[in-house]
Amino acid sequence: MALAGLFLLLLKAGLFDSLVLVCAAFINIITGIVNLSLADGLDGMEIFSELLGAGDLPSRAGRILRDPRAREKLKKQGLNGKATLAGLRMIRALQIILPLLIITEAASIIGFFTG
Numbered sequence: 001m002a003l004a005g006l007f008l009l010l011l012k013a014g015l016f017d018s019l020v021l022v023c024a025a026f027i028n029i030i031t032g033i034v035n036l037s038l039a040d041g042l043d044g045m046e047i048f049s050e051l052l053g054a055g056d057l058p059s060r061a062g063r064i065l066r067d068p069r070a071r072e073k074l075k076k077q078g079l080n081g082k083a084t085l086a087g088l089r090m091i092r093a094l095q096i097i098l099p100l101l102i103i104t105e106a107a108s109i110i111g112f113f114t115g
Helices: 002-013 018-035 043-052 057-066 068-075 079-114
Strands: none
Touching: 002 018, 018 079, 043 057, 057 068, 057 079, 068 079
């Protein structure tokens, strides 16, 4: 985000080509947002795990979702249990979807600059 701010300041100063600076700022903003997502290994998952006090949240989510007894125990807790299951499923889905999105974004950015 700091680099995006620097690029936008340089844009305001008018020292460089505006298209290059706008693209560089946009890429850095997107990269920062993706980095804060809930995919394993990115900063967002680390922050979320620390806030919840759960050490390794992605592997714990996988263990709970694979264990039928743990799922049933959560379902019996009512709305809170069902919300927990939905959150765990979201975390597992993001672990698959976000790396694919990052790869597609990288390919489109490379395609933008190469041709």
